[in-house]
Amino acid sequence: MAQPSTSTPAAPLGIEKDNKRITTGWTFYDWANSVYPLxxxxxxxxxxxxxxxxxxxxxxxxxxxxxxxxxPGSSLLTYAISFxxxxxxxxxxxxxxLADFSxxxxxxxxxxxxxxxxxxAGLFFxxxxTLTLSTFVFIAATVGFSGSIVFYNSYLPDISSEAKFDSLSAKGFSMGYVGSVILLVICLLLVTFNQELGIEKGFATRLSFLLTGLWWAGFAQIPFFTLPPDTGRPANAPRAEGGWVLNGFRELGKVWNQLEQLPNLKKFLLAYFTYNMGVQTVMYVATIFGDKELHLESTALIVTILLLQVVAILGAYLFAKLSERIGNTRALSWSVAIWGLICVAGYFxxxxxxxxxxxxxxGLTMGGIQSLSRSTYSKIIPENTPNSAAFFSFFDVTEKLSIVIGTAVFGVIAQxxxxxxxxxxxxxxxxxxGFIFLLTLRGKKLREDTLSTAFPGPPPASAVASTPAATK
Structure with missing residues (x-):
């Protein structure tokens, strides 16, 4: 997601918007890197x-x-995710x-x-x-994935017209889903039929990590080849206030200060921060929980995860329809309540x-709560703010910090x-x-009439990157 500033970064020169070759190539990065999270x-x-x-x-x-x-081994993994x-x-x-101004x-x-x-690929070893070294390699893989997404998302307003943001972003997500499932099926076949292939199961598993790295880097050559070359920062481009190095943090600080003017937004972010700690932690530890606590066969776990991907799409659709009938905050409240019951059921x-x-x-509630959270946030931020991408950057950091705390708490209690x-x-x-904080929003008009005063000046061109379709 591109990070705007108080100044308007110059638009890249010579880029034809809605060029099918460029936009299709861009979506292939989703195909390439979505194998990592799956x-x-x-x-x-x-x-x-x-x-x-x-x-x-x-x-x-x-x-x-x-x-x-x-x-404990399971706690070490959650600590690595937290870090x-x-x-x-x-x-x-x-x-x-950096994406905006470099x-x-x-x-x-x-x-x-x-x-x-x-x-x-290094996880093959x-x-x-090599546990200690491999833990740091896993951390590097996570940082590489999340860091690359920043720059990948920032291309969206450069290569697409605003009218096609939603469809192009959706195409990218679809490509990522299909690509990651294909590789996971290949890896599952390797692990399941390792004896028939004449290889040891541990080797087959580690080969899956190598294939993931090769798939990611290999298919990334498509967007690298089709996306326009870097032109550098134009000499006449306006500069970020105080320089771009600290500009991103400065923009987040402005959002923080503006929350005092927007009590509904403040309440929602507090609700999101708390319930997302639980949601993301369950998603990250579900596999190892099934492995270590329930002693399920690895094949059964992987097949279950494959099915979850399909069910999550259905869940996102169902909760979107539910929100149309009863409103976003009510639908979110139902989803959060179901997640609470999931935790109780998970104990037994x-x-x-x-x-x-x-x-x-x-699977049903995973897709629903994630999509509803983003759409609700997009409806609650000030409609006329000239720097809405800064609000989405704040949302992104809030999400990551909630993962840090949630997974750390999980690991400590398990230990x-x-x-x-x-x-x-x-x-x-x-x-x-999270449910209690959401209740404070029930029956209220989500978007407040208070206009942004923390971001003076005309809306920056890069602010269009803040649409929900542009977030990843």
Whole structure:
């Protein structure tokens, strides 16, 4: 998502908007990099992580040594996720400002792409003897993925007319879904039929990480080839206030100050911050929970995750329809309440039909709560603010910080109590708080009439990148 400033960055020269070759090439980056969140974050990697830590120490808790600290293997993974997103939250404003004012979008897109892809490929060497190093490689992969998305999103207003933002962004998401599922199926076949292929299961699993990196870097050559070359920053382009290095943080500070004028927005962000801690944590730890607590077969877990992708699309559609009937905040309240019940059920769930039933409910509400959160936020920010992209950058940082806290709390409770079931149950606190904060918005007009005063001047051209379709 491009980060605007108080000055208007000059529009790139010589870029033809709605050029089919350019826009289609752009969507292929979604096809390329979406394999990371599906293969590495959600499915095969967490299962392999659990197997490696169990191999290191098969005693209850799978305590492992990480830089001199004795940590349960499952908690170490959640700590790594927490640290990754804390780092991303800190550098994201810097990156978004850089995307606007450096004039080197493609260069930085390539840098972060190769960092992420090379790190995924590097996980091929992940064994019980390389746990510490591989943890940092996993962190680098997460940073590479999130960093590249900043520059990828910032191309949208450059290559597309505003009327086609929604359709082009949707096409990118669809490409990412299809591409990631294709690779996950290939990886699943490798792991399932490893004996028929004459390779050891651990090797087949690590080969999946190598394929993920190669897929990501390989298909990224399509957008790298079709996107316009960097032209650098034009000499007559206006400069960011105080320089672009700190401009992103300055814009976030202005949003923070303006929240006092917008109590509804402040309440929603507080609600989102709390319930998103629970939602994102469940999504990140669900696989390792099924592996370590329920002792499910890896194949069953991966197939379940594949099905969840399909169910999540249905959930997003159903909750969108529900919001049309009863309103956004009511629909969100229902979704948050269901997530609270999911945590209670997660404490008691066992392997078998109850797990698959719970997974189906998670899939339905996962797609619904994410899409509704973005659309509600887009409806609640000031309609006439000249710098709405800064509001979406604030939303993005809020999301990442909630992941940091949620996954860290999950890991600490699991480490102290020795059971991830207790961690799952504790997440209900976040949903209860989120539900209460949402109730303060029930029956109110979401968008307030207060106009933005924190961002004087005409609307910047890059502010169009703040539309919900442009967020990733």
């Amino acid at each position: 293969v590495i974050t959600s499915s095969i990697f967490p299962i392999y992580w659990g197997a490696v830590t169990a191999d290191i120490n098969s005693a209850p808790g799978n305590i492992v040594d990480f830089m001199g600290f004795q940590v 990754s997103f804390l780092l991303i939250a800190l550098v994201s404003p810097f990156l978004t400002s 004039g080197r979008k493609k260069l930085f897109l390539q840098i972060f792409c190769y960092i992420g892809a090379a790190s995924c 992940f064994t019980k003897d 769930v066992q392997a078998g039909w109850s797990f698959y039933a719970l997974a189906s409910v998670i 102290i109590t020795g059971s991830m079931r207790n961690s799952i149950l504790s997440l209900i606190i976040f949903f209860v708080l």
